[in-house]
Amino acid sequence: MPRAGFRCEAGVRSGVGHLVRCVALAEELRSRGAEVVFLGEVRGSAWAGAQLSLRGLPLVPAPAEPAGLAALARELRLDAVVLDSYELPERTGAVLRDHGFAVLAIVDGDPRGQQADLYLDQNLGAEHRPFPFAGRRLAGARYVLLRDSVRSRRRVRRDGEAPRVLCFFGGTDSAGVAPAWAEALRATGRPFHGTVVSPEPFEAGGPITVIPPTDRLPELMAGADLVVTAAGSAVWELLHLGVPTALTWVADNQLIGYEELVGRGVAAGLGDAPDAGSVAVLAGLLADPAAREEHGRRGRGLVDGRGRERVADALLALCR
Secondary structure (H helix, E strand, C coil), rough: CCCEEEECCCCCCEECHHHHHHHHHHHHHHHHEEEEECCCCCCCCCHHHHHHHHCCCEECCCCCCCHHHHHHHCCCCCEEEEECCCCCCCCHHHHHHHHHCCCECEEEEECCCCCCCCCHEEEEEEECCCCCCCCCCCCCCCCCCHHHHHCCCCCCCCCCCCCEEECCCCCCCCCCHHHHHCCCHCCCCCEEEEEEEECCCCCCCCCEEEEECCCCCHHHHHHHEEEECCCHHHHHHHHHCCEEEEEECCHHHHHHHHHHHHHHHCCECCCCCCCCCCCHHHHHHHCCHHHHHHHHHHHHCCCCCCCCCCCCCCHHCCCC
């Protein structure tokens, strides 16, 4: 069976979204008998590193320099390399292809100069946006990569109680915004039960419990009445589960997804930082279950959970 290597970034500064979606594709490939290995390092996040070790996915240190990465891929007898990083030199894909490896580049709009045999942009509406490179592109929500722990979940609803609110910003909260949004929730003055996920502990007070990054996140998402988060990779998991979501953004590359999701009414928009307007939006959602659920209804069905199967089909076809 083919052997695939994943070169992705994960750490306090870059977040863990790249790693999480690569883990989802690795789970699918391995379920078909392929061998997979992750190339690089996980910096400063024990939770992120555990996503590999708990699944028995090997992690091999890898150079950033393209020729060195190609030499390592040859040493590991890889057939394909998946690139999911904003930090790699732009010639990485071209060099790997010159050495005979099939290359899949996972991108968010801008391919950042990477050449590949196959491109994946799983962002909502990506299929309608222009793309500057030749080569096959898998674009849009049909190709969203979801982990086993999300695909196996179903939403749990409890009517007639104070809404349960989950607030998180990736596995590392790289922008450090969790305390500010916890305060915005408290400022609504509305009753709720809140859980805020933060790698840095802080005293939120009131109805909010602060917990560290956890593997229980899919369970917490499925049990929430409202999730406050950034427009990163976790949004696709929330859409699949049909959980009402209020969005902000913490990185420039998230703005396209934010505008698409909020523009379609799939999620409520909070802007880029807490202010009187975002507090009012949150207060309205906490007070009006029907308004919350309308967002969840519109999002449900956009992500069917089979995207990783479609991506795996296309990648394995390159290895034949």
